[in-house]
Amino acid sequence: MGMDTGGSGGGPSSEINVTPLVDVCLVLLIIFMVMIPKNVPEISVQVPPESKQRKKPPNQSDTLVIGLTKDGALTLNSQAINTRDELGDLISSRLQGREKKVVFIDFDDDANYGEAVLLLDLAKRSGAAVLGIMKHKNRPVPDTLVGI
Secondary structure, three states: OOOOOOOOOOOOOOOOOOHHHHHHHHHHHHHHHHHHOOOOOOOOOOOHHHHHOOOHHHHOOOOEEEOOOOOOOOOOOOEEEOOOOHHHHHHHHOOOOOOOOEEEEEEEOOOOOHHHHHHHHHHHHHHOEEEEOOOOOOOOOOOHOOOO
C-alpha cells in the first residue's frame, strides 16, 4: 500500500493545452486584419521634374516690362522698340520655355489709351498668361487700368 508517485493516476498533467492560445492568436489576427485599412489615403504632391530645374535658361529671372510713353514710344525693359510687331516677336521669344508667363505694363498716365489696349491685346496674343501693372509710389494706378 505505497503512495503513487506521479504516473497516470489523476495527478496534474504536465502537457500545455495550446487550444486557447491558438484561439486568442486567431482572434488577434482577425482584429488586426480588420483594423488595417485596405486603401490608405494618399496625399498627392506634384514634384517638378529635375530636368527643368537644371536646364533653366539664364534669362528666366528677368521680368518683361512693356512701357508706353505719352509720346507713343514703346519700350521693353527700358529698351526702345520701333514697331508693335517687333515687340510681339520679342515677347513671344522671351516667354518661350518659361513656366510663369507674366508680362508687366508700365504706361504713362498721359499715354494714349487706345494704344495701351492694343499693347495689352498684343501681350496676351504673344503668350502672356498674366498681365501685371507696375505701380509707382509717387503716382497711383489710373482707375481705367485697374480692372484689366
